[in-house]
Amino acid sequence: MKQIMFQEEPRQLPKLTLEDVERHQTILRAVEVVRMEDRRERRGERQRKFDAMESAYEALEKVDPRLYKAACVKEANVVFPRQMRVPTETPAKKIWDYLE
Numbered sequence: 001m002k003q004i005m006f007q008e009e010p011r012q013l014p015k016l017t018l019e020d021v022e023r024h025q026t027i028l029r030a031v032e033v034v035r036m037e038d039r040r041e042r043r044g045e046r047q048r049k050f051d052a053m054e055s056a057y058e059a060l061e062k063v064d065p066r067l068y069k070a071a072c073v074k075e076a077n078v079v080f081p082r083q084m085r086v087p088t089e090t091p092a093k094k095i096w097d098y099l100e
Contacts, residue, residue, distance in 0.1 A: 061068040
């Protein structure tokens, strides 16, 4: 397999001209700007959701303090079971052993 894959020597990358380098750097900067804008949007959305949750807590505290206290109680060790798996086409991690 290695012989087939590495029979030929790898091709040399073409030498980039100054214009090509500038184009490449411009594209990289543009991609980074888009990613920054996406992060800013997501951060803003999370902040809006958090503010809405805080205002809902405040409203609940004004309406019924008993329900507010119940809503603020943190349940211990509530996690999604790691044993649950989505059915897939791939084989299981633990193979069935017919000798057991």
